[in-house]
Amino acid sequence: MATRKEVADMAGVSEATVSRVMNGVGPIRESTRQKVLEAAQTLNYHMNAIASSFARGRSGNLGVVIPHVPKVRLFSTYYFSEMMSGIGEAARAHGCGLLLLYRDPAVPYDYVSLFRTQRIDGCLVLGANSLPSETTGIAAMAEAGLPFCLIDQSFDDPGVSAVVAAHETGSYHAVSHLIESGFGRIGFLNGAPQYSTSADRLAGYRRALEESGIGFDPGLLYEGNYSMRSGQAAAAAVFADREKLDAVFVANDRMAIGLLQGLRERGCETPEDMRIVGYDDSDASRISDPPLTTVKVPFYEMGLTAADMLLERIPGWSAGASVFRRTMPTELVVRKSSAK
Amino acid sequence: MATRKEVADMAGVSEATVSRVMNGVGPIRESTRQKVLEAAQTLNYHMNAIASSFARGRSGNLGVVIPHVPKVRLFSTYYFSEMMSGIGEAARAHGCGLLLLYRDPAVPYDYVSLFRTQRIDGCLVLGANSLPSETTGIAAMAEAGLPFCLIDQSFDDPGVSAVVAAHETGSYHAVSHLIESGFGRIGFLNGAPQYSTSADRLAGYRRALEESGIGFDPGLLYEGNYSMRSGQAAAAAVFADREKLDAVFVANDRMAIGLLQGLRERGCETPEDMRIVGYDDSDASRISDPPLTTVKVPFYEMGLTAADMLLERIPGWSAGASVFRRTMPTELVVRKSSAK
Numbered sequence: 273m274a275t276r277k278e279v280a281d282m283a284g285v286s287e288a289t290v291s292r293v294m295n296g297v298g299p300i301r302e303s304t305r306q307k308v309l310e311a312a313q314t315l316n317y318h319m320n321a322i323a324s325s326f327a328r329g330r331s332g333n334l335g336v337v338i339p340h341v342p343k344v345r346l347f348s349t350y351y352f353s354e355m356m357s358g359i360g361e362a363a364r365a366h367g368c369g370l371l372l373l374y375r376d377p378a379v380p381y382d383y384v385s386l387f388r389t390q391r392i393d394g395c396l397v398l399g400a401n402s403l404p405s406e407t408t409g410i411a412a413m414a415e416a417g418l419p420f421c422l423i424d425q426s427f428d429d430p431g432v433s434a435v436v437a438a439h440e441t442g443s444y445h446a447v448s449h450l451i452e453s454g455f456g457r458i459g460f461l462n463g464a465p466q467y468s469t470s471a472d473r474l475a476g477y478r479r480a481l482e483e484s485g486i487g488f489d490p491g492l493l494y495e496g497n498y499s500m501r502s503g504q505a506a507a508a509a510v511f512a513d514r515e516k517l518d519a520v521f522v523a524n525d526r527m528a529i530g531l532l533q534g535l536r537e538r539g540c541e542t543p544e545d546m547r548i549v550g551y552d553d554s555d556a557s558r559i560s561d562p563p564l565t566t567v568k569v570p571f572y573e574m575g576l577t578a579a580d581m582l583l584e585r586i587p588g589w590s591a592g593a594s595v596f597r598r599t600m601p602t603e604l605v606v607r608k609s610s611a612k
Numbered sequence: 613m614a615t616r617k618e619v620a621d622m623a624g625v626s627e628a629t630v631s632r633v634m635n636g637v638g639p640i641r642e643s644t645r646q647k648v649l650e651a652a653q654t655l656n657y658h659m660n661a662i663a664s665s666f667a668r669g670r671s672g673n674l675g676v677v678i679p680h681v682p683k684v685r686l687f688s689t690y691y692f693s694e695m696m697s698g699i700g701e702a703a704r705a706h707g708c709g710l711l712l713l714y715r716d717p718a719v720p721y722d723y724v725s726l727f728r729t730q731r732i733d734g735c736l737v738l739g740a741n742s743l744p745s746e747t748t749g750i751a752a753m754a755e756a757g758l759p760f761c762l763i764d765q766s767f768d769d770p771g772v773s774a775v776v777a778a779h780e781t782g783s784y785h786a787v788s789h790l791i792e793s794g795f796g797r798i799g800f801l802n803g804a805p806q807y808s809t810s811a812d813r814l815a816g817y818r819r820a821l822e823e824s825g826i827g828f829d830p831g832l833l834y835e836g837n838y839s840m841r842s843g844q845a846a847a848a849a850v851f852a853d854r855e856k857l858d859a860v861f862v863a864n865d866r867m868a869i870g871l872l873q874g875l876r877e878r879g880c881e882t883p884e885d886m887r888i889v890g891y892d893d894s895d896a897s898r899i900s901d902p903p904l905t906t907v908k909v910p911f912y913e914m915g916l917t918a919a920d921m922l923l924e925r926i927p928g929w930s931a932g933a934s935v936f937r938r939t940m941p942t943e944l945v946v947r948k949s950s951a952k
Contacts, residue, residue, distance in 0.1 A: 353688045
């Protein structure tokens with residue numbers, strides 16, 4: 273079977289150049305690319321990439337573990353579909369497969385055996401939370417020194433890599449925008465507290481209110497579960513409190529649209545009677561009526577970055593030195609739902 | 613390591629019952645479920661499921677091969693995200709992993725080596741076409757008698773399983789609806805001809821026109837590539853032909869929305885000046901302005917059915933007897949874009 277070195281020798285280039293061409297990464301002179309592709313074709317290098325990863329004791333697969341949520345079409349949500357597109361792009365560029373596995377969020381997941389049985393070489397964990405049923409499995413993976421990374425969930429353990437977004441800052445800007453527009457009485461419809469992303473948003477909401485001198489009132493907090501239905505359900509409580517509220521900051525766009533619809537059913541219009549700010553900058557936020565002011569989160573780039581950084585590190589992974597953390601920026605997007 | 617039989621013996625049930633409980637499939641008495649779960653936990657059966665599939669020479673993975681389309685976030689399209697959700701649900705119920713692999717549509721893909729290297733036990737092929745670069749790889753898999761299934765693409769080979777939708781009928785109903793509404797001069801904006809789904813739609817369009825006595829006019833055919841941008845681009849030609857057209861039938865919703873926007877930019881409003889019918893019944897068809905008349909395709913159910921039927925057949929797969937075909941129904945959904 274041909275090796276990368278044989279292809280490099282035949283094409284008269286370095287092994288690194290062979291990798292870059294085969295993975296379609298980085299700028300490369302067209303004549304060089306052609307020489308490498310011809311050599312690879314002559315030596316039938318492409319199909320041996322899989323065989324050689326097996327020979328090295330590797331599966332050639334990146335694991336992606338996602339929660340099973342009954343009745344939810346996870347890939348059809350903006351959050352997961354964008355992350356998956358980014359992860360897929362990185363996997364393709366590295367020439368590896370993505371092994372998608374569902375976990376039951378109520379039961380500790382045995383990540384370690386996925387590595388032991390050589391089903392995966394590295395693991396991305398999506399939609400994790402901080403409940404013991406989740407953290408047990410993740411801590412075991414960290415303790416075993418295995419290459420993995422959480423996306424959009426932080427975890428207080430130096431052995432855990434994570435790519436997250438600046439949700440505290442994003443929330444701070446969203447709430448500050450409402451305050452600066454003259455809407456000081458601001459409710460907050462958050463998601464479940466076991467997600468670090470919910471805690472980050474609460475911290476940003478609180479900081480904006482406290483820094484402005486308005487102060488934090490726990491009586492204006494509402495809770496949903498990030499679904500549109502839970503936003504619709506929250507409309508009852510928000511409507512009952514409407515005399516105390518100018519605006520509601522909502523932890524994602526789907527809940528925000530559900531809240532907006534629930535309020536409209538009760539005769540309370542956005543933005544005339546209530547201002548609403550969502551979160552995510554999903555497609556739905558743009559086509560909602562009215563379009564939502566929201567906070568853009570780079571989910572595609574988060575998936576791409578996490579997969580790319582993990583895949584780059586796997587060959588020389590060392591439990592202590594290889595762990596990485598990245599925080600991606602968020603950005604306020606002002607549309608009609610928060611208008612004066 | 614515990615086997616399924618040991619769990620069955622400890623719980624006092626059949627092995628089939630153990631599988632049904634572990635896979636969460638079918639109705640099961642709660643007391644039986646509890647007995648099986650306790651036995652499985654005592655024997656640490658869950659994690660051995662993976663090891664035992666390896667011992668049997670199986671990977672425990674279902675391959676899903678999708679085309680790489682530069683700059684397109686495939687998971688963020690309605691078509692792929694719905695299919696993936698259905699496939700994911702079936703994989704979860706069967707306790708297997710989904711191995712996602714990208715192929716370059718311009719190069720024959722070596723499916724057979726995925727089986728030889730035990731990376732996958734079965735394979736689903738999404739977004740295939742009828743060009744030689746695609747059919748070579750698929751024919752090799754059929755010749756080797758391997759368990760695989762195409763989704764939404766038919767292939768004239770008795771060794772190829774496929775789950776498709778009734779696009780000929782769906783298109784026939786869409787065009788007949790326009791004719792019955794009094795719009796007899798109907799253009800057709802189709803996707804690329806290498807997809808059997810494009811050919812099926814053309815056949816249905818043509819049959820409706822011929823049966824009604826209007827007759828088929830090749831001068832009213834337009835071609836895009838199923839992207840919104842290609843629909844916008846087609847607006848120039850449709851607008852130039854507007855005096856010859858009452859309506860345009862479009863092969864998917866994204867192109868239809870692109871066409872609608874492109875016509876609007878030219879001052880041609882839907883449905884007042886031009887009737888448009890889309891295809892897919894995507895989320896976008898409902899929130900488009902005006903909402904699109906379209907043809908509902910059960911992509912989620914197609915993914916679920918293909919994965920479920922394939923996974924059920926893999927243990928006893930026999931090249932001749934196991935091949936399967938299913939055609940799922942499509943349904944006309946009438947909304948404002950085709951109104952009189």
